[in-house]
Amino acid sequence: MSHAHREIADSTGRANVQIGWVTYLARHRGTVPPLPAPVRIEQVEDKGTLIVLTPERFTADNPEHVALAERVRELLDRAGLLKPLQAKP
Structure with a gap:
């Protein structure tokens, strides 16, 4: 993730x-x-999943790219995939 996209997606x-x-x-x-x-x-393999947003170079200057990233974040969050990790007891 570029610094420019990080500032747009999560300024806090x-x-x-x-x-x-x-x-x-x-x-x-x-x-x-x-x-x-x-x-x-x-x-x-059986380890996880790679998610590639666009086949072309992603840029924070492209509003369609930024909107797609936010939409994917919303869908992943709704599916419960973005919860903070819990330490094992």
């Missing part, structure tokens, strides 16, 4: 998970739901 710096051009989510977080085109979802 408090987000638990940032959604960038490419995002990895470990399998134990849950199943990634269907995401809007042109997002690509790729399984990484």
Whole structure:
């Protein structure tokens, strides 16, 4: 995630998970739901999932890219995948 996109997406710096051009989510977080085109979802063996927002270079100057990243963040959050990790007892 670029610094410019981070400032747009989370100006407070408090987000638990940032959604960038490419995002990895470990399998134990849950199943990634269907995401809007042109997002690509790729399984990484049995370890987790790579989420690639756009086939072309993602830029924070492109409002469509920023809107897509926010939409994907909302969908992942709604699916419960962005909760803070809990320390194991």
